[in-house]
Amino acid sequence: MEIKLVRKVLEAHEALAGEIRADLAKRRIYSVNVMSSPGAGKTTLLERTLASLAGELRAGVIEGDITTTRDADRIARHDIPVVQVNTEPFGGDCHVGANFVKTALGELPLEELDLIIIENVGNLVCPAEFDLGEDDKVVVFSITEGEDKPLKYPLMFRESSACVVNKLDLAPHLDVDLAALRANIEQVNPKLAVFELSAKTGRGLSAWLDWLRARVSAKRG
Numbered sequence: 001m002e003i004k005l006v007r008k009v010l011e012a013h014e015a016l017a018g019e020i021r022a023d024l025a026k027r028r029i030y031s032v033n034v035m036s037s038p039g040a041g042k043t044t045l046l047e048r049t050l051a052s053l054a055g056e057l058r059a060g061v062i063e064g065d066i067t068t069t070r071d072a073d074r075i076a077r078h079d080i081p082v083v084q085v086n087t088e089p090f091g092g093d094c095h096v097g098a099n100f101v102k103t104a105l106g107e108l109p110l111e112e113l114d115l116i117i118i119e120n121v122g123n124l125v126c127p128a129e130f131d132l133g134e135d136d137k138v139v140v141f142s143i144t145e146g147e148d149k150p151l152k153y154p155l156m157f158r159e160s161s162a163c164v165v166n167k168l169d170l171a172p173h174l175d176v177d178l179a180a181l182r183a184n185i186e187q188v189n190p191k192l193a194v195f196e197l198s199a200k201t202g203r204g205l206s207a208w209l210d211w212l213r214a215r216v217s218a219k220r221g
Contacts, residue, residue: 053213096127128160169203
C-alpha cells in the first residue's frame with residue numbers, strides 16, 4: 001500500500017508538471033529552474049542577470065526557500081514581479097514542488113512575461129529529482145565547494161542543461177584546481193553548457209546571458 005501511495009503521489013506531481021509545461025508553452029514563456037547548494041550565489045546571479053536584461057526581456061521570479069522572504073526582497077528591489085514560496089508550513093521540504101510553482105504562477109502577470117526563473121531551495125540533492133514543468137534546469141556551483149562535488153552529487157549535473165561555475169573572484173585566494181573541476185563536470189555530463197563567472201563582479205557574465213537570451217528566443221519562436 002505504501003509503495004502504491006508513493007507512486008500515486010509521484011504520478012500526480014508529474015502530471016501537474018506537465019500541465020505547467022503545456023501552459024507556459026502556449027504562452028511562449030521560457031522557464032528555468034535554478035538550483036545549487038546554500039550559499040553558492042544563486043540570488044546574486046539572478047540580480048546580476050535581471051539587471052543586465054532589464055528592458056530587453058520581461059522576467060518574473062519564483063523564490064523558493066524553507067523560510068523567510070530575504071531573497072524575494074532582494075529581487076523585488078529590481079522592480080521584478082516575484083512570488084515567495086516557503087516550504088516550512090508543509091514540512092520544510094528541501095525543494096520546490098510543482099504544486100508550489102502552479103500556485104505561484106497564478107500570482108504572476110504571465111501575459112507580460114518572456115521569462116520565468118524559479119530559484120529553488122538551496123540543496124545539491126533533492127531539487128534535481130523533481131520536474132517543475134521548466135524548460136531547463138541550471139546548477140549554480142561555487143568554486144568554494146571543491147572540485148569533487150560533481151562526482152559526489154552527479155544527478156544534479158546530469159539533469160541540468162547548464163552549469164554556472166560561480167565566485168571566480170575568489171580563485172586567487174583558494175586552493176582550487178579549475179581544470180580538475182572542469183574535467184569532473186565533463187565526466188558526469190559532457191553535454192553540459194558550462195559558464196565560469198563571478199556574479200559579484202560581473203566577470204564572465206556575457207556568455208551566460210547570451211545562452212539565456214538564445215533559450216528565450218527559441219521558445220518565443
